[in-house]
Amino acid sequence: MNKGKTTGRRGRPRAFNLDEALDKALLVFWQKGYEGASLDDLTRAMGINRPSLYAAFGNKESLFRKALDRYERGPSSFAREALKEPTARGVVELLLQEAIKMHTDPQTPPGCLMVQAALVSGEGADTIRQELNARRAADELGLRRRLIRAKAEGDLPHNANPADLARYVVTIMRGMAVQAASGASRNELRRVAHMALRAWPE
Amino acid sequence: MNKGKTTGRRGRPRAFNLDEALDKALLVFWQKGYEGASLDDLTRAMGINRPSLYAAFGNKESLFRKALDRYERGPSSFAREALKEPTARGVVELLLQEAIKMHTDPQTPPGCLMVQAALVSGEGADTIRQELNARRAADELGLRRRLIRAKAEGDLPHNANPADLARYVVTIMRGMAVQAASGASRNELRRVAHMALRAWPE
DNA sequence: GATATATTATACTGCGCAGTACAATATGCC
DNA sequence: GGCATATTGTACTGCGCAGTATAATATATC
Numbered sequence: 001m002n003k004g005k006t007t008g009r010r011g012r013p014r015a016f017n018l019d020e021a022l023d024k025a026l027l028v029f030w031q032k033g034y035e036g037a038s039l040d041d042l043t044r045a046m047g048i049n050r051p052s053l054y055a056a057f058g059n060k061e062s063l064f065r066k067a068l069d070r071y072e073r074g075p076s077s078f079a080r081e082a083l084k085e086p087t088a089r090g091v092v093e094l095l096l097q098e099a100i101k102m103h104t105d106p107q108t109p110p111g112c113l114m115v116q117a118a119l120v121s122g123e124g125a126d127t128i129r130q131e132l133n134a135r136r137a138a139d140e141l142g143l144r145r146r147l148i149r150a151k152a153e154g155d156l157p158h159n160a161n162p163a164d165l166a167r168y169v170v171t172i173m174r175g176m177a178v179q180a181a182s183g184a185s186r187n188e189l190r191r192v193a194h195m196a197l198r199a200w201p202e
Numbered sequence: 203m204n205k206g207k208t209t210g211r212r213g214r215p216r217a218f219n220l221d222e223a224l225d226k227a228l229l230v231f232w233q234k235g236y237e238g239a240s241l242d243d244l245t246r247a248m249g250i251n252r253p254s255l256y257a258a259f260g261n262k263e264s265l266f267r268k269a270l271d272r273y274e275r276g277p278s279s280f281a282r283e284a285l286k287e288p289t290a291r292g293v294v295e296l297l298l299q300e301a302i303k304m305h306t307d308p309q310t311p312p313g314c315l316m317v318q319a320a321l322v323s324g325e326g327a328d329t330i331r332q333e334l335n336a337r338r339a340a341d342e343l344g345l346r347r348r349l350i351r352a353k354a355e356g357d358l359p360h361n362a363n364p365a366d367l368a369r370y371v372v373t374i375m376r377g378m379a380v381q382a383a384s385g386a387s388r389n390e391l392r393r394v395a396h397m398a399l400r401a402w403p404e
Numbered sequence: 405g406a407t408a409t410a411t412t413a414t415a416c417t418g419c420g421c422a423g424t425a426c427a428a429t430a431t432g433c434c
Numbered sequence: 435g436g437c438a439t440a441t442t443g444t445a446c447t448g449c450g451c452a453g454t455a456t457a458a459t460a461t462a463t464c
Protein backbone atom coordinates (compact mmCIF):
# COMPACT_ATOMS: atom_id res chain seq x y z
CA MET A 1 0.00 0.00 0.00
CA ASN A 2 2.87 2.33 0.79
CA LYS A 3 4.32 3.25 -2.57
CA GLY A 4 7.99 3.19 -1.67
CA LYS A 5 8.01 6.12 0.73
CA THR A 6 9.28 5.57 4.25
CA THR A 7 7.89 7.09 7.40
CA GLY A 8 11.02 6.68 9.49
CA ARG A 9 8.89 4.96 12.14
CA ARG A 10 8.42 1.30 12.82
CA GLY A 11 5.05 -0.40 12.69
CA ARG A 12 2.02 0.26 10.60
CA PRO A 13 1.91 3.96 9.73
CA ARG A 14 -0.92 6.13 10.99
CA ALA A 15 -3.53 6.52 8.28
CA PHE A 16 -4.68 9.99 9.33
CA ASN A 17 -3.16 13.35 10.15
CA LEU A 18 -3.08 14.19 13.86
CA ASP A 19 -3.82 17.88 13.54
CA GLU A 20 -6.53 17.45 10.95
CA ALA A 21 -8.26 14.89 13.16
CA LEU A 22 -7.89 17.20 16.15
CA ASP A 23 -9.47 20.03 14.18
CA LYS A 24 -12.46 17.84 13.43
CA ALA A 25 -12.79 16.90 17.08
CA LEU A 26 -12.56 20.58 18.00
CA LEU A 27 -15.51 21.36 15.76
CA VAL A 28 -17.63 18.66 17.38
CA PHE A 29 -16.86 19.87 20.92
CA TRP A 30 -17.50 23.43 19.81
CA GLN A 31 -20.91 22.56 18.42
CA LYS A 32 -22.16 20.10 21.02
CA GLY A 33 -20.20 20.88 24.16
CA TYR A 34 -18.01 18.46 26.10
CA GLU A 35 -20.75 16.23 27.44
CA GLY A 36 -22.93 16.52 24.35
CA ALA A 37 -20.16 15.23 22.08
CA SER A 38 -20.19 11.43 22.07
CA LEU A 39 -17.26 9.27 21.04
CA ASP A 40 -19.34 8.14 18.08
CA ASP A 41 -19.78 11.78 17.04
CA LEU A 42 -16.07 12.37 17.45
CA THR A 43 -14.77 9.29 15.65
CA ARG A 44 -17.25 9.79 12.81
CA ALA A 45 -16.16 13.41 12.31
CA MET A 46 -12.48 12.55 12.65
CA GLY A 47 -12.79 9.68 10.20
CA ILE A 48 -11.05 7.23 12.51
CA ASN A 49 -12.13 4.44 14.85
CA ARG A 50 -12.00 4.28 18.60
CA PRO A 51 -8.69 2.50 19.20
CA SER A 52 -6.96 4.94 16.87
CA LEU A 53 -8.42 7.85 18.81
CA TYR A 54 -7.34 6.43 22.16
CA ALA A 55 -3.86 5.57 20.89
CA ALA A 56 -3.34 9.04 19.45
CA PHE A 57 -5.08 11.32 21.97
CA GLY A 58 -5.84 9.36 25.14
CA ASN A 59 -9.34 9.38 26.58
CA LYS A 60 -12.14 11.86 25.91
CA GLU A 61 -10.98 14.35 28.52
CA SER A 62 -7.43 14.29 27.19
CA LEU A 63 -8.70 14.74 23.63
CA PHE A 64 -10.74 17.72 24.74
CA ARG A 65 -7.77 19.40 26.40
CA LYS A 66 -5.70 18.94 23.25
CA ALA A 67 -8.56 20.39 21.21
CA LEU A 68 -8.73 23.30 23.66
CA ASP A 69 -5.02 24.00 23.26
CA ARG A 70 -5.47 23.94 19.51
CA TYR A 71 -8.42 26.31 19.83
CA GLU A 72 -6.32 28.80 21.74
CA ARG A 73 -3.46 28.58 19.25
CA GLY A 74 -5.84 28.70 16.27
CA PRO A 75 -9.28 30.33 16.14
CA SER A 76 -8.85 32.04 19.49
CA SER A 77 -5.26 33.18 19.06
CA PHE A 78 -6.47 36.74 18.50
CA ALA A 79 -7.06 36.97 22.25
CA ARG A 80 -3.31 37.02 22.89
CA GLU A 81 -2.37 38.78 19.68
CA ALA A 82 -4.66 41.73 20.29
CA LEU A 83 -2.81 42.57 23.50
CA LYS A 84 0.16 43.60 21.37
CA GLU A 85 -1.66 46.59 19.90
CA PRO A 86 0.06 49.85 20.81
CA THR A 87 -2.86 51.50 22.58
CA ALA A 88 -5.40 50.26 25.14
CA ARG A 89 -8.24 51.39 22.94
CA GLY A 90 -6.68 49.60 19.99
CA VAL A 91 -6.33 46.43 22.02
CA VAL A 92 -9.99 46.42 22.98
CA GLU A 93 -11.25 47.38 19.54
CA LEU A 94 -9.27 44.58 17.93
CA LEU A 95 -10.33 42.14 20.65
CA LEU A 96 -14.01 42.83 20.05
CA GLN A 97 -13.68 42.89 16.28
CA GLU A 98 -11.82 39.59 16.11
CA ALA A 99 -14.07 37.94 18.68
CA ILE A 100 -17.06 38.84 16.53
CA LYS A 101 -15.36 37.39 13.47
CA MET A 102 -14.67 34.15 15.27
CA HIS A 103 -18.12 33.88 16.87
CA THR A 104 -19.79 34.21 13.49
CA ASP A 105 -17.28 32.49 11.21
CA PRO A 106 -19.36 30.30 8.88
CA GLN A 107 -16.50 27.77 8.82
CA THR A 108 -16.90 27.02 12.53
CA PRO A 109 -19.83 26.63 14.94
CA PRO A 110 -21.31 29.86 16.29
CA GLY A 111 -20.15 31.12 19.66
CA CYS A 112 -17.09 30.38 21.74
CA LEU A 113 -15.78 26.96 22.74
CA MET A 114 -14.53 28.20 26.09
CA VAL A 115 -17.98 29.50 27.00
CA GLN A 116 -20.24 26.81 25.66
CA ALA A 117 -18.26 23.58 26.05
CA ALA A 118 -19.09 23.25 29.75
CA LEU A 119 -20.61 26.34 31.35
CA VAL A 120 -22.38 23.93 33.71
CA SER A 121 -22.14 20.15 33.82
CA GLY A 122 -22.94 16.93 35.62
CA GLU A 123 -20.38 15.47 38.02
CA GLY A 124 -18.53 13.69 35.22
CA ALA A 125 -17.37 16.89 33.55
CA ASP A 126 -16.62 18.92 36.64
CA THR A 127 -12.87 19.09 36.09
CA ILE A 128 -13.42 20.22 32.50
CA ARG A 129 -15.81 22.92 33.67
CA GLN A 130 -13.25 24.16 36.17
CA GLU A 131 -10.50 24.09 33.57
CA LEU A 132 -12.59 26.30 31.30
CA ASN A 133 -13.38 28.66 34.17
CA ALA A 134 -9.67 28.97 34.84
CA ARG A 135 -8.80 29.64 31.20
CA ARG A 136 -11.48 32.30 30.92
CA ALA A 137 -10.18 33.91 34.10
CA ALA A 138 -6.67 33.84 32.64
CA ASP A 139 -7.93 35.70 29.56
CA GLU A 140 -9.43 38.38 31.73
CA LEU A 141 -6.24 38.63 33.76
CA GLY A 142 -4.19 39.08 30.59
CA LEU A 143 -6.34 41.99 29.51
CA ARG A 144 -6.30 43.52 32.98
CA ARG A 145 -2.50 43.44 33.03
CA ARG A 146 -2.37 45.01 29.60
CA LEU A 147 -4.65 47.83 30.75
CA ILE A 148 -2.65 48.33 33.94
CA ARG A 149 0.41 48.79 31.75
CA ALA A 150 -1.54 51.18 29.54
CA LYS A 151 -2.50 53.30 32.53
CA ALA A 152 1.11 53.39 33.73
CA GLU A 153 2.07 54.57 30.26
CA GLY A 154 -0.46 57.38 30.39
CA ASP A 155 -2.49 55.61 27.72
CA LEU A 156 -5.57 55.63 29.98
CA PRO A 157 -6.92 58.56 32.05
CA HIS A 158 -6.14 58.70 35.77
CA ASN A 159 -9.70 57.97 36.77
CA ALA A 160 -9.84 54.81 34.61
CA ASN A 161 -9.88 51.51 36.48
CA PRO A 162 -8.07 48.76 34.53
CA ALA A 163 -9.67 45.90 36.48
CA ASP A 164 -13.17 47.28 35.94
CA LEU A 165 -12.48 47.98 32.31
CA ALA A 166 -11.08 44.52 31.65
CA ARG A 167 -14.02 42.88 33.41
CA TYR A 168 -16.43 44.97 31.41
CA VAL A 169 -14.83 44.12 28.07
CA VAL A 170 -14.66 40.41 28.90
CA THR A 171 -18.29 40.44 30.00
CA ILE A 172 -19.26 41.93 26.64
CA MET A 173 -17.30 39.22 24.86
CA ARG A 174 -18.97 36.46 26.89
CA GLY A 175 -22.34 37.98 26.19
CA MET A 176 -21.56 38.12 22.49
CA ALA A 177 -20.62 34.45 22.59
CA VAL A 178 -24.04 33.62 24.04
CA GLN A 179 -25.78 35.82 21.49
CA ALA A 180 -23.80 34.25 18.65
CA ALA A 181 -24.66 30.75 19.85
CA SER A 182 -28.29 31.87 19.75
CA GLY A 183 -27.93 32.96 16.14
CA ALA A 184 -26.91 36.63 16.32
CA SER A 185 -25.42 37.92 13.08
CA ARG A 186 -22.05 39.53 12.57
CA ASN A 187 -23.67 42.87 11.94
CA GLU A 188 -25.75 42.72 15.08
CA LEU A 189 -22.66 41.99 17.14
CA ARG A 190 -20.74 44.79 15.46
CA ARG A 191 -23.45 47.18 16.57
CA VAL A 192 -23.15 45.83 20.11
CA ALA A 193 -19.41 46.43 20.04
CA HIS A 194 -19.99 49.97 18.80
CA MET A 195 -22.41 50.62 21.67
CA ALA A 196 -20.01 49.07 24.14
CA LEU A 197 -17.16 51.35 23.14
CA ARG A 198 -19.25 54.41 24.01
CA ALA A 199 -18.43 53.53 27.62
CA TRP A 200 -14.71 54.00 26.98
CA PRO A 201 -13.06 56.32 29.55
CA GLU A 202 -11.99 59.62 28.08
CA MET B 203 -52.11 7.96 58.28
CA ASN B 204 -54.56 10.64 57.23
CA LYS B 205 -55.78 12.17 60.49
CA GLY B 206 -59.40 12.77 59.52
CA LYS B 207 -58.80 15.48 56.91
CA THR B 208 -60.15 14.98 53.44
CA THR B 209 -58.42 15.98 50.22
CA GLY B 210 -61.53 16.08 48.09
CA ARG B 211 -59.79 13.78 45.61
CA ARG B 212 -60.13 10.06 45.21
CA GLY B 213 -57.22 7.69 45.56
CA ARG B 214 -54.13 7.83 47.68
CA PRO B 215 -53.22 11.46 48.28
CA ARG B 216 -49.98 12.87 46.94
CA ALA B 217 -47.35 12.86 49.66
CA PHE B 218 -45.45 15.90 48.35
CA ASN B 219 -46.18 19.44 47.28
CA LEU B 220 -46.07 20.00 43.54
CA ASP B 221 -44.55 23.47 43.60
CA GLU B 222 -41.99 22.64 46.25
CA ALA B 223 -40.87 19.62 44.25
CA LEU B 224 -40.74 21.73 41.09
CA ASP B 225 -38.58 24.28 42.86
CA LYS B 226 -36.13 21.56 43.82
CA ALA B 227 -36.03 20.29 40.24
CA LEU B 228 -35.46 23.86 39.06
CA LEU B 229 -32.40 24.15 41.27
CA VAL B 230 -30.92 20.94 39.87
CA PHE B 231 -31.44 22.04 36.24
CA TRP B 232 -30.02 25.43 37.11
CA GLN B 233 -26.88 23.96 38.57
CA LYS B 234 -26.20 21.10 36.16
CA GLY B 235 -27.98 22.05 32.96
CA TYR B 236 -30.65 20.04 31.19
CA GLU B 237 -28.47 17.17 30.02
CA GLY B 238 -26.27 17.20 33.10
CA ALA B 239 -29.22 16.71 35.44
CA SER B 240 -30.01 13.00 35.73
CA LEU B 241 -33.33 11.61 36.89
CA ASP B 242 -31.53 10.28 39.94
CA ASP B 243 -30.31 13.81 40.71
CA LEU B 244 -33.81 15.14 40.24
CA THR B 245 -35.75 12.56 42.25
CA ARG B 246 -33.19 12.72 45.06
CA ALA B 247 -33.48 16.51 45.28
CA MET B 248 -37.27 16.44 44.98
CA GLY B 249 -37.58 13.75 47.63
CA ILE B 250 -39.82 11.58 45.46
CA ASN B 251 -39.37 8.47 43.36
CA ARG B 252 -39.51 8.08 39.61
CA PRO B 253 -43.13 7.01 39.10
CA SER B 254 -44.31 9.93 41.24
CA LEU B 255 -42.27 12.32 39.11
CA TYR B 256 -43.64 10.90 35.87
CA ALA B 257 -47.22 10.93 37.15
CA ALA B 258 -46.98 14.53 38.33
CA PHE B 259 -44.79 16.19 35.68
CA GLY B 260 -44.49 13.88 32.67
CA ASN B 261 -41.06 13.05 31.28
CA LYS B 262 -37.79 14.89 31.79
CA GLU B 263 -38.42 17.38 29.00
CA SER B 264 -41.89 18.19 30.30
CA LEU B 265 -40.53 18.61 33.82
CA PHE B 266 -37.90 20.99 32.52
CA ARG B 267 -40.44 23.14 30.72
CA LYS B 268 -42.51 23.38 33.89
CA ALA B 269 -39.40 24.32 35.83
CA LEU B 270 -38.63 26.92 33.18
CA ASP B 271 -42.10 28.44 33.50
CA ARG B 272 -41.65 28.57 37.24
CA TYR B 273 -38.26 30.21 36.78
CA GLU B 274 -39.80 32.95 34.68
CA ARG B 275 -42.59 33.54 37.16
CA GLY B 276 -40.23 33.36 40.14
CA PRO B 277 -36.52 34.20 40.18
CA SER B 278 -36.60 35.73 36.72
CA SER B 279 -39.85 37.66 37.03
CA PHE B 280 -37.90 40.90 37.33
CA ALA B 281 -37.30 40.73 33.59
CA ARG B 282 -40.95 41.52 32.92
CA GLU B 283 -41.46 43.70 35.99
CA ALA B 284 -38.61 46.03 35.18
CA LEU B 285 -40.26 47.01 31.90
CA LYS B 286 -42.90 48.82 33.94
CA GLU B 287 -40.48 51.45 35.20
CA PRO B 288 -41.46 54.93 34.03
CA THR B 289 -38.24 55.77 32.16
CA ALA B 290 -36.08 53.81 29.73
CA ARG B 291 -33.04 54.45 31.85
CA GLY B 292 -34.93 53.28 34.93
CA VAL B 293 -35.96 50.10 33.12
CA VAL B 294 -32.40 49.22 32.20
CA GLU B 295 -30.95 50.14 35.58
CA LEU B 296 -33.47 47.97 37.36
CA LEU B 297 -32.98 45.17 34.86
CA LEU B 298 -29.24 45.08 35.43
CA GLN B 299 -29.52 45.47 39.18
CA GLU B 300 -32.05 42.67 39.56
CA ALA B 301 -30.24 40.40 37.14
CA ILE B 302 -27.11 40.78 39.23
CA LYS B 303 -29.05 39.96 42.38
CA MET B 304 -30.43 36.83 40.81
CA HIS B 305 -27.14 35.70 39.28
CA THR B 306 -25.43 35.90 42.64
CA ASP B 307 -28.23 34.93 45.02
CA PRO B 308 -26.65 32.51 47.52
CA GLN B 309 -29.99 30.69 47.74
CA THR B 310 -29.79 29.59 44.10
CA PRO B 311 -27.03 28.41 41.75
CA PRO B 312 -24.89 31.13 40.18
CA GLY B 313 -25.78 32.38 36.71
CA CYS B 314 -28.94 32.17 34.66
CA LEU B 315 -30.96 29.05 33.91
CA MET B 316 -31.94 30.28 30.46
CA VAL B 317 -28.29 30.73 29.50
CA GLN B 318 -26.65 27.70 31.03
CA ALA B 319 -29.31 24.98 30.87
CA ALA B 320 -28.58 24.21 27.21
CA LEU B 321 -26.45 26.77 25.39
CA VAL B 322 -25.27 23.87 23.24
CA SER B 323 -26.32 20.23 23.41
CA GLY B 324 -26.25 16.80 21.86
CA GLU B 325 -29.08 15.76 19.55
CA GLY B 326 -31.26 14.61 22.44
CA ALA B 327 -31.68 18.12 23.87
CA ASP B 328 -31.99 20.02 20.64
CA THR B 329 -35.61 21.04 21.14
CA ILE B 330 -34.79 22.29 24.64
CA ARG B 331 -31.89 24.31 23.30
CA GLN B 332 -34.15 25.89 20.69
CA GLU B 333 -36.82 26.61 23.27
CA LEU B 334 -34.28 28.47 25.39
CA ASN B 335 -33.04 30.39 22.36
CA ALA B 336 -36.60 31.44 21.64
CA ARG B 337 -37.27 32.55 25.21
CA ARG B 338 -34.08 34.58 25.33
CA ALA B 339 -35.03 36.20 22.03
CA ALA B 340 -38.45 37.01 23.47
CA ASP B 341 -36.78 38.77 26.41
CA GLU B 342 -34.76 40.90 24.04
CA LEU B 343 -37.84 41.66 21.99
CA GLY B 344 -39.72 42.79 25.10
CA LEU B 345 -36.98 45.24 25.98
CA ARG B 346 -36.72 46.48 22.41
CA ARG B 347 -40.44 47.22 22.35
CA ARG B 348 -40.21 49.04 25.63
CA LEU B 349 -37.38 51.19 24.30
CA ILE B 350 -39.25 51.89 21.07
CA ARG B 351 -42.11 53.16 23.20
CA ALA B 352 -39.66 55.21 25.25
CA LYS B 353 -38.29 56.86 22.13
CA ALA B 354 -41.81 57.63 20.90
CA GLU B 355 -42.48 59.24 24.26
CA GLY B 356 -39.39 61.42 23.94
CA ASP B 357 -37.75 59.47 26.75
CA LEU B 358 -34.77 58.64 24.50
CA PRO B 359 -32.85 61.05 22.23
CA HIS B 360 -33.61 61.07 18.51
CA ASN B 361 -30.30 59.50 17.60
CA ALA B 362 -30.82 56.58 19.98
CA ASN B 363 -31.50 53.22 18.37
CA PRO B 364 -33.85 51.09 20.49
CA ALA B 365 -32.94 47.81 18.76
CA ASP B 366 -29.22 48.42 19.23
CA LEU B 367 -29.69 49.54 22.80
CA ALA B 368 -31.81 46.51 23.70
CA ARG B 369 -29.33 44.15 22.08
CA TYR B 370 -26.49 45.81 23.95
CA VAL B 371 -28.22 45.57 27.32
CA VAL B 372 -29.19 41.95 26.78
CA THR B 373 -25.65 41.10 25.70
CA ILE B 374 -24.36 42.59 28.95
CA MET B 375 -26.84 40.50 30.91
CA ARG B 376 -25.84 37.29 29.10
CA GLY B 377 -22.21 38.09 29.72
CA MET B 378 -22.91 38.69 33.40
CA ALA B 379 -24.62 35.30 33.54
CA VAL B 380 -21.47 33.64 32.20
CA GLN B 381 -19.29 35.59 34.58
CA ALA B 382 -21.52 34.70 37.52
CA ALA B 383 -21.45 31.02 36.58
CA SER B 384 -17.67 31.32 36.63
CA GLY B 385 -17.74 32.72 40.14
CA ALA B 386 -17.96 36.50 39.69
CA SER B 387 -19.10 38.33 42.83
CA ARG B 388 -22.05 40.66 43.19
CA ASN B 389 -19.73 43.61 43.58
CA GLU B 390 -17.77 42.78 40.46
CA LEU B 391 -20.96 42.58 38.44
CA ARG B 392 -22.20 45.86 39.91
CA ARG B 393 -19.06 47.51 38.64
CA VAL B 394 -19.66 46.00 35.22
CA ALA B 395 -23.19 47.42 35.22
CA HIS B 396 -21.83 50.82 36.19
CA MET B 397 -19.35 50.72 33.31
CA ALA B 398 -22.06 49.53 30.94
CA LEU B 399 -24.33 52.46 31.75
CA ARG B 400 -21.64 54.90 30.67
CA ALA B 401 -22.65 53.97 27.12
CA TRP B 402 -26.17 55.30 27.69
CA PRO B 403 -27.30 57.70 24.93
CA GLU B 404 -27.59 61.26 26.15
C1' DG C 405 -66.83 -3.26 54.92
C1' DA C 406 -66.29 -3.55 49.79
C1' DT C 407 -64.79 -1.30 45.66
C1' DA C 408 -62.73 2.03 42.66
C1' DT C 409 -58.99 5.18 42.19
C1' DA C 410 -54.72 7.50 42.67
C1' DT C 411 -50.03 7.48 44.56
C1' DT C 412 -45.95 5.10 46.25
C1' DA C 413 -41.93 1.76 46.36
C1' DT C 414 -39.13 -1.58 44.13
C1' DA C 415 -37.26 -3.61 40.54
C1' DC C 416 -36.80 -3.95 35.98
C1' DT C 417 -35.91 -2.86 30.60
C1' DG C 418 -33.46 -1.32 26.66
C1' DC C 419 -30.19 1.84 25.06
C1' DG C 420 -26.32 4.82 24.46
C1' DC C 421 -22.25 5.79 26.57
C1' DA C 422 -16.85 5.64 27.42
C1' DG C 423 -13.44 2.56 27.24
C1' DT C 424 -11.02 -2.02 25.71
C1' DA C 425 -9.64 -6.96 24.05
C1' DC C 426 -8.23 -9.14 20.18
C1' DA C 427 -7.10 -10.32 15.75
C1' DA C 428 -5.75 -8.55 11.25
C1' DT C 429 -2.71 -5.54 8.73
C1' DA C 430 1.09 -2.57 7.27
C1' DT C 431 5.32 -0.92 7.99
C1' DG C 432 10.83 -0.89 9.43
C1' DC C 433 14.75 -3.68 10.47
C1' DC C 434 17.67 -7.69 9.92
C1' DG D 435 11.79 -13.68 3.63
C1' DG D 436 11.10 -13.39 8.79
C1' DC D 437 10.49 -10.80 12.95
C1' DA D 438 9.33 -6.85 15.86
C1' DT D 439 6.27 -3.00 16.18
C1' DA D 440 2.60 0.14 15.61
C1' DT D 441 -2.08 1.05 13.77
C1' DT D 442 -6.62 -0.50 12.23
C1' DG D 443 -11.26 -2.81 12.33
C1' DT D 444 -14.62 -5.37 14.80
C1' DA D 445 -16.80 -6.71 18.51
C1' DC D 446 -17.22 -6.58 23.12
C1' DT D 447 -17.77 -4.90 28.35
C1' DG D 448 -19.80 -2.61 32.15
C1' DC D 449 -22.30 1.28 33.49
C1' DG D 450 -25.45 5.08 33.87
C1' DC D 451 -29.22 6.75 31.68
C1' DA D 452 -34.53 7.70 30.76
C1' DG D 453 -38.53 5.46 31.13
C1' DT D 454 -41.86 1.62 32.90
C1' DA D 455 -44.23 -2.74 34.78
C1' DT D 456 -46.01 -4.40 38.88
C1' DA D 457 -47.52 -4.74 43.31
C1' DA D 458 -48.48 -2.50 47.71
C1' DT D 459 -50.78 1.31 49.99
C1' DA D 460 -53.90 5.12 51.18
C1' DT D 461 -57.73 7.57 50.23
C1' DA D 462 -63.05 8.61 48.52
C1' DT D 463 -67.39 6.61 47.43
C1' DC D 464 -70.96 3.40 48.01
